[in-house]
Amino acid sequence: MLLQELKTKGIEVIFLDGIYFKVSPKEKITPELMEEITKQKQKIIQLLKQKAPAFTCPICGNKKYKWNVSKDVWVCESCGMLFKHAKDSDSDIKELSRYLEEFLKQHRGYVLVKSEVLNETIAWTLPAYIKHLQNKGYVCYLPEELACIRQLAPTPDAFRKIHMAKKMFEGKITIQ
Numbered sequence: 001m002l003l004q005e006l007k008t009k010g011i012e013v014i015f016l017d018g019i020y021f022k023v024s025p026k027e028k029i030t031p032e033l034m035e036e037i038t039k040q041k042q043k044i045i046q047l048l049k050q051k052a053p054a055f056t057c058p059i060c061g062n063k064k065y066k067w068n069v070s071k072d073v074w075v076c077e078s079c080g081m082l083f084k085h086a087k088d089s090d091s092d093i094k095e096l097s098r099y100l101e102e103f104l105k106q107h108r109g110y111v112l113v114k115s116e117v118l119n120e121t122i123a124w125t126l127p128a129y130i131k132h133l134q135n136k137g138y139v140c141y142l143p144e145e146l147a148c149i150r151q152l153a154p155t156p157d158a159f160r161k162i163h164m165a166k167k168m169f170e171g172k173i174t175i176q
């Protein structure tokens with residue numbers, strides 16, 4: 001099956017707007033492979049549609065996903081959030097939380113995410129930077145909270161409610 005073949009070859013598939021896709025990196029795509037991809041284009045789109053998250057990214061409101069072939073997860077192109085097709089188990093929450101922690105470390109401790117869903121910029125941060133960011137007026141989300149939000153898989157509207165509650169009570173999001 002072609003998708004599997006692409007994965008084996010370390011080729012990334014980027015699925016855009018649920019309509020079309022891009023493959024990269026270019027140097028790994030031979031003319032023969034390109035011909036095969038073109039031939040099977042519709043079939044690939046169908047498969048991607050089955051695998052892609054059905055919802056808009058609840059954090060930032062975007063619909064662009066990059067399929068991380070090695071981890072078999074989807075990454076929101078805009079904010080970097082991870083999505084899995086199936087509902088995550090508890091161990092996946094820990095795994096996602098660790099991934100986000102690493103991601104933040106690579107970005108010097110925090111990132112500011114412009115959210116179309118909230119019409120506001122929020123901060124994803126390691127605990128060390130919370131005070132600093134709160135003083136600047138950002139609502140802060142820690143890696144484990146983001147992982148929990150992912151587990152809840154909220155609609156954009158539900159995420160707005162979670163955010164409002166967090167803002168009002170400065171509480172922490174957890175899953176029982």
Ligand SMILES: [Zn+2]
Pocket residue numbers: 057058059060061062076077078079080081
């Ligand atoms: Zn996003």
